[in-house]
Amino acid sequence: LGAGATAASALAALAELGCTVPVVLARSLGRTGALARAAHRMGVEPVFRSLDGALDxxxxxxLVVSTLPPRAADDLAAGLAAGAAHAPRPGAVLLDVAYDPRPTALHTAWLGSGGVAVPGERMLLHQAAEQVRLMTGRPGPLAAMDAALEANLRGHSPR
Known part of the structure; x- marks a missing residue:
């Protein structure tokens, strides 16, 4: 979901996993040119569709990767919450890169519809660990970083 810079990163990751024909749902099909060119350079040939058809x-x-900005997927979330007709497949995974609000409406609706949801802060954790590796040449201390993230989220979360 989405067609901006974060979507290009998601396509690169999907290409590494062997997905060469992903479906990209964009809010504006007229603004997908840069993503299409980037995808082509990666050997990926996405199928572009309107975000209006996201429920189907x-x-x-x-797997669904939402690279939409905060609250941009709220209509999709409302549709998921409205009934089982559009529920995700059992075991289908959502990675919602948005991390504010926490959890997002899409994250909550996806879980409530029977899917598996990974929140955006998990992506940020792994990005941070990779940045440590790139800057220092040593692996990022993922376990310590994860513990710090969880402690921070517990301390600042309304839950």
Whole structure:
């Protein structure tokens, strides 16, 4: 979901995992040119569709990566919450890169519809660990970083 810079990073990751024909749902099909060119350079040939069809498209997906800004997927979340007709496949995974609000409406609706949801802060954790590796040549201390993240989230979360 989405067609901006974060979507290009998601396509690169999907390409590394062997997905060469992802479906990209964009809010504006007229603004997908840069993503299409980047995807082509990666050997990926995405199928572009309007975000308006997201309920049907996500219902059949094994993996959904939402790169939409905060609250931009709230209509999709409302549709998921409205009924089982568009529920994700059992075990279908959502990675929602948005991390504010926490959890997002999409994250909550996806879980409530039977899917598996990974929150955006998990992506940030792994990005940070990779940045440590790139800057120092040593692996980022993932366990310590994860513990610090969880402690911070518990201390600042309204839950």
């Amino acid at each position: 498209a996500t219902a059949g997906a094994d």
